[in-house]
Amino acid sequence: MTSSRIELSPITRISGLLSAEVEVENHVVVNARVRGTLFRGFELMLSGRKVLDAPYFTQRICGICSLAHGLVASRAVEQACQIKLHPSVELLRNVLLGFELLQNHIRHFYLLVLPDYVESKALPFQPSGGGDYRFTLAETHRLVSHYYEAINVSLLCHQCIALFGGKAPHQHGIVPGGAAVTPRSDLMLKAMANLDLINSFLAQRLARDVELLSQRYEDYFSLGAGPSNYLSFGLFTDPSTGSDLVPAGAFYNGTIHPLDLNLIGLDADRSWFVENDSIRGTQPAPDKPEGYSWIKAPRYNGKVMEVGPLARMVVAGMASPRSSTLDRIVARTQEAIWIGSLLAQWLPQLDLAMPKPQKCESVKLSSSYGAAEVLRGPLLHRLASRGDTITNYEIITPSEWNFSPRDSRDQPGAAELSLTGIRIRNMQRPVEILRTLRSFDPCISCATHLINLKDSQRFIFATEPFPGFTGF
Amino acid sequence: MDHKTYIQLCRDPEYGGRLASVVLPRLREFFADKHSPKPPVIWLETNGCSGNSVSLWNAIGPDLGQILEDMIDLRFWNFLMAAQDDRAIELLHNTATRQKNRFILVVEGAIALNESYTVVHRRAGQDYSALEMVRFLGQFAQHVMAVGTCASFGGPSAAHPNPSRSVGLEEAINRKVIKVSGCPAHPDWIIGTLGYILMFGEPELEEHGRPRIFYGETVHRHCTRRSYFDRGIFAESLGDPECMLRLGCKGPVTGADCPTRQWNSYVSWPVEANTPCIGCTNPGFPDQMEPFFEPLPERDEQTSNPVNPFLIVKSWITRRGGRS
Structure with a gap:
């Protein structure tokens, strides 16, 4: 038996810094460790800032999922201020989140994923890093030209966000208490014109290109399976009822269970954090011997969960509970096409008489949260405050679920699990590993945060205040 | 050229x-x-x-x-x-x-x-x-x-x-x-x-x-809402069309050409989206630009002199010292 170890660092074409190490026996991965190597510490920074600053501030966590943080932070602030949003505000926020999702999904497939499968002399496919390229020359030319088209189509999505939010990334339009730009017909027309271009790209390019990929790389449907557990917080808000348009839930033991946020636990056994009783909090510990990642290990009911477009489709009963490298890419594509059609319905319905943002003048609940499905899966922000000031802020991002390290029960994270069992054809170029990691759409800028573990072993979503983080 | x-x-x-x-x-x-x-x-x-x-x-x-x-x-x-x-x-x-x-x-x-x-x-x-x-x-x-x-x-x-x-x-x-x-x-x-x-x-x-x-020039200098400022007409809440100085706009202390250039294929910018400039190009961003939705002091806290925006930013940096 031949045994070896492969270290892959850095994993490029993702946001943030990620490395992977796999142990291989007879060409089969028997063990994988995925490490996030960037720690920013946003939760620590948020303590002491004004509650109203949370949406703009937390957007700076991530340049590609920026709007998602702004949206979820606004919800946390609005819950704290006991503000109920007007349905037309919810509709506009759906539109903005929809364009952010489309921007991401298009860029993910063309700019980040495609160079794994296409070898071309065109920039920036050279110099390539992989192998196992299966497209014909004609197909390659077509895919490369679609890469360049994708650059210009994806920026139209951000342009639509800018129409209602001033700029993107780090938009200004979603503010605590509402949305700052009241829809106008000129803005709607411009957005609809962009959407026409985006939708024809989705139908004529993305859908066909992913179909072609599925044919040429059919074996990737039986490779890279996750933990068979799926979690979703629910995507988009139904403006008329206020409930989730795509339902929330957790799929495990073969069935869909209703979502219970109290079942979320966090583990940092193998993460570079330690608890420090003297400060009643958690602090970074990069030298912790058993640690190997800045990412923590969130678990649902003790289970490892896969999250993302595929997971939300499974939880909603829209897809069968089967995960693989290609299933993730296909689900993201299907979702993009579906969101494009939703936006076409929503844009003409935007309310020209949408009320101005409500003033979030007094914080009524000292503990609140925002939760939603965003670009890569479920995002949770939990806010504790005294008066108008944040005393504690905690964030669990989608990529933490997918890219968590092992936990105290030695359960590997979802991505680690998906690598185990993969057969590597060419040990010099382990493309199977890289393609599978990238199918999750990793975002490590988002994933590495500090949280006060002691209070978060079990999340208690009640309204009592909880002890604030006291710093280092 | x-x-x-x-x-x-x-x-x-x-x-x-x-x-x-x-x-x-x-x-x-x-x-x-x-x-x-x-x-x-x-x-x-x-x-x-x-x-x-x-x-x-x-x-x-x-x-x-x-x-x-x-x-x-x-x-x-x-x-x-x-x-x-x-x-x-x-x-x-x-x-x-x-x-x-x-x-x-x-x-x-x-x-x-x-x-x-x-x-x-x-x-x-x-x-x-x-x-x-x-x-x-x-x-x-x-x-x-x-x-x-x-x-x-x-x-x-x-x-x-x-x-x-x-x-x-x-x-x-x-x-x-x-x-x-x-x-x-x-x-x-x-x-x-x-x-x-x-x-x-x-x-x-x-x-x-x-x-x-x-x-080289401030956002305030070429702001599309400058005429409101000059006439002393100020927005009272987000979504109002007037000058947002009192809602926290940091345009007067921010060097950038956003108002004339505009963002995302030149369609808008934060002030056009009815929200204050948060001074994101500044050396003191974000610490000295927060709270985002509270106004700059109209007089310097120490000298009580009328506002000199750049001096204020500098004195904020010294006093609040976020970058220890």
Whole structure:
């Protein structure tokens, strides 16, 4: 038996810094460790800032999922201020989140994923890093030209966000208490014109290109399976009822269970954090011997969960509970096409008489949260405050679920699990590993945060205040 | 074309919206005249959010594809490059050592002095931190550009209490850095500065080390709501059409050309979206620009003199000292 170890660092074409190490026996991965190597510490920074600053501030966590943080932070602030949003505000926020999702999904497939499968002399496919390229020359030319088209189509999505939010990334339009730009017909027309271009790209390019990929790389449907557990917080808000348009839930033991946020636990056994009783909090510990990642290990009911477009489709009963490298890419594509059609319905319905943002003048609940499905899966922000000031802020991002390290029960994270069992054809170029990691759409800028573990072993979503983080 | 014409093109409101499309043909001419190859560029991401990369992906005419084809010889860009793992690092290393004083180093993100907090590469159990990498690359680069407020000044990555002990690039590598700040930086600011560097070398910089072309005047000076300010008519809540000084606008202390340039293919900017400027290009962003929705003091807290915006920012930085 031949045994070896492969270290892959850095994993490029993702946001943030990620490395992977796999142990291989007879060409089969028997063990994988995925490490996030960037720690920013946003939760620590948020303590002491004004509650109203949370949406703009937390957007700076991530340049590609920026709007998602702004949206979820606004919800946390609005819950704290006991503000109920007007349905037309919810509709506009759906539109903005929809364009952010489309921007991401298009860029993910063309700019980040495609160079794994296409070898071309065109920039920036050279110099390539992989192998196992299966497209014909004609197909390659077509895919490369679609890469360049994708650059210009994806920026139209951000342009639509800018129409209602001033700029993107780090938009200004979603503010605590509402949305700052009241829809106008000129803005709607411009957005609809962009959407026409985006939708024809989705139908004529993305859908066909992913179909072609599925044919040429059919074996990737039986490779890279996750933990068979799926979690979703629910995507988009139904403006008329206020409930989730795509339902929330957790799929495990073969069935869909209703979502219970109290079942979320966090583990940092193998993460570079330690608890420090003297400060009643958690602090970074990069030298912790058993640690190997800045990412923590969130678990649902003790289970490892896969999250993302595929997971939300499974939880909603829209897809069968089967995960693989290609299933993730296909689900993201299907979702993009579906969101494009939703936006076409929503844009003409935007309310020209949408009320101005409500003033979030007094914080009524000292503990609140925002939760939603965003670009890569479920995002949770939990806010504790005294008066108008944040005393504690905690964030669990989608990529933490997918890219968590092992936990105290030695359960590997979802991505680690998906690598185990993969057969590597060419040990010099382990493309199977890289393609599978990238199918999750990793975002490590988002994933590495500090949280006060002691209070978060079990999340208690009640309204009592909880002890604030006291710093280092 | 001489540099004065170039600057005029960058600034002229008539061209402002089309800066990028003006730069590209000039660069093509320039490269053709000189028979010189495109300059190698290393874009290194450190402690940041990738927002400046995404902002550059939003560029038009030259769009990202044209930038890669006609402007630069991209050697390393974690977020975009095809190569990965050790091969990617080899490209970076080879560019640095074989193209000494010929390549441009672009850094996106602050530099963590707690080195284990930003590890760019691991090999054989050894970590290579962002600090090590920028110090290594910085000594060989012909020009060093900081893109975004984190790389320029520390920015959000260095916000109080600065858990990773992050600093701006210049402080980390101890050499002159051309700073293209903004959270994120506007694609035109990045392209315009890069174009200037390629054609004429280092541009004239203002007091914070940023190209005067883009950061030389305040947002307030050319604000589309300036007439309301001059007449003393102020917005009372978000969504009102008047001057937002009392809602926290930091336009008077912020050097940037957002009002004349506008964002995302020139369709809007934060004030047009009925929200205050939050001063994202400033050295003190975000600590000295918060609270975002509370007004700047009308008189200096210490001297009670009427507001001198730049002095106020400086005194805030000294007093509140977010960057310990």
